[in-house]
Amino acid sequence: MTHTTTEEPRGKASGAVVPVLAFAGIVVAVMQTLLVPVIKDLPQLLHTAPSNATWVLTSTLLSGAVATPIMGRLGDLYGKRRMLIASLAVMVIGALVSAFTSQLLTMIVGRTLQGFAMGAIPLGIGLMRDMLPRERLGSAMALMSSSIGVGGGLALPAAALVAQHTDWHALFYGAAGLGVLAIALTLLVVPESPMRAGGSFDLPGALGLSAGLVLFLLPITKGSDWGWASGTTLGLFLAAVVVLVLWGLYELRAGAPLVDLRTTARPAVLFTNLASIMVGVAFYVVSLVLPQLLQLPKATGYGLGQSMVVAGLCVAPLGLTMMFTAPVYARLSARYGPRTTLIIGLLIIAVGYGGGLGLMEAPWETILTSVILGAGIGLAYSSLPALIVGAVPASETGAANGLNTLMRSIGTSVSSAVIGMVLANTAHTVGGLAIPTMHGFRVSFLIATGAVAVGLVMALCLPRTGRAPQQHVQLRASSEEDAVLERAEDVLRGFRGRVLDPAGVPVARAKVTLIDRRGRQAGSAVSADDGAYELAVPGQGAYVLAARAAGYGPLASAATHSGEERTVEVDLALPGEAVSV
DSSP: OOOOOTTSOSSOOOTTHHHHHHHHHHHHHHHHHTTGGGGGGHHHHTTSOHHHHTHHHHHHHHHHHHHHHHHHHHHHHHOHHHHHHHHHHHHHHHHHHHHTOOOHHHHHHHHHHHHGGGGHHHHHHHHHHHHSOHHHHHHHHHHHHHHHHHHHHHHHHHHHHHHHHSOTTHHHHHHHHHHHHHHHHHHHHOOOOOOOOSSOOOHHHHHHHHHHHHHHHHHHHHHHHHOTTSHHHHHHHHHHHHHHHHHHHHHHHOSSOSSOHHHHTSHHHHHHHHHHHHHHHHHHHHHHHHHHHHHSOGGGSSOOOOOHHHHHHHHHHHHHHHHHHHHHHHHHHHHHOHHHHHHHHHHHHHHHHHHHTTOOSSHHHHHHHHHHHHHHHHHHHHHHHHHHHTTSOGGGHHHHHHHHHHHHHHHHHHHHHHHHHHHHHTOEEETTEEEOOHHHHHHHHHHHHHHHHHHHHHHHTSOGGGOOTTSOOOOBOOGGGHHHHHTTTTSOOOEEEEEEOTTSOBOTTOEEEEEETTSOEEEEEEOOTTSEEEEOOSSSEEEEEEEEOTTSBOEEEEEEEOSSOEEOOEEOBOTTOOOOO
């Protein structure tokens, strides 16, 4: 692997790459909330029973869950840009299929195709890692990760406005148009990543994971209709356990698995994915509760009596705040690391839900709640890809982030099922209609707070290796540098950073030697357990950083010091790989 510093880009990428990829992520996320404004009218619009109409939403969820890790792996193997365009193209086809029909079965087919586009988000994160310099990567991945919430939040008022004033099929025409625009921008702006994973596509693993996810998510999304203790629900859960266990055993023995379960079992990956489930639960609760509270008539005594469009506008700050949180995340993560930023985000979410228990009596209170929750969810979502990227090999970025996105989808699925059950069981029946109660809304917020508490425990279990390179770390210096350091008591502050392996994992006990322009050793250090090193310099000028560690090829790279402390990341190479000198 070539040497990388914060000043050197990893690939050729224009400044428009990040907004284009984020736009593609927002377009994909729109699919999840596109039909929320008309959800109560779907049985009438599709001439079917309410239980059948829910498949229009369930099909998108299931296909998105299945496609996310598969498209991530295909992107690692055959090109992330290529698979991103393929995902968007399938979404456009699905939107057009739905736009031309009012038949239930055809609509479900179209919605299933739209769900396949969810793989675009981890693919975009993978492209960013492969192309962007380190100083831009944090905020870029934060924006891409948050696009799930941004698209969902912004789609609510827009879809409500369209549905209220035009034929509801116009929603799908608009979605198809956005998809075509995203494809065109990607073709024009985004280059293909040169990074490729070895091996071949694991078709048995893909089929096994797909079957296990469908068997698991289907009873979660339909359990309220079928009954949680029914034979169908329990039987599907049992079948899911059996299939996923057999799939896991197969993946452990496969030469080129769809999901590297050994990597997934690393604490940094495992606890990040578990925290992702909880963040997904917390995100979806506010999306389910506030629109209903805002639209309930004032005659109930607690409803806020707002129109569909106004309700969407009151919830829109959730997505907008998530969008504007990305640069804030970059600053916090650079100083404290993504682990700390995730913890801060979860704490803000807890404050939002805790305060929201008493902020349900006026539209402006729901806006305030949306802003607080958007800030917390934005920080939490932004931290997740950085934690994953820092813990897996570059060749597995797409698949690993696809699995992480899947964990969020599982969280939203569980949230939808649990909150739907709570609101149904606490509802009042008036004239044959079930009306949600304030008690049900508050119980839902308490459930979200509990999920955040569990996520906080998972975040605290994450290893502390995700600190930002700029953070000061006291190093263990080798004895041979003592003389140099003693002569450098009043010299300039020098270089610091981390030593990383080709997978981006910190390397401990690596020897980093500073050589001046005359070829003399000017200092040396041994990296700490988190890969951090620090070297003083005797003066401004050009130097060479030489690094070596057991099991890796040596690296020598030029670096210039201008008087201010500089951060230089050292990427070691595996034996036999080329290094820049």
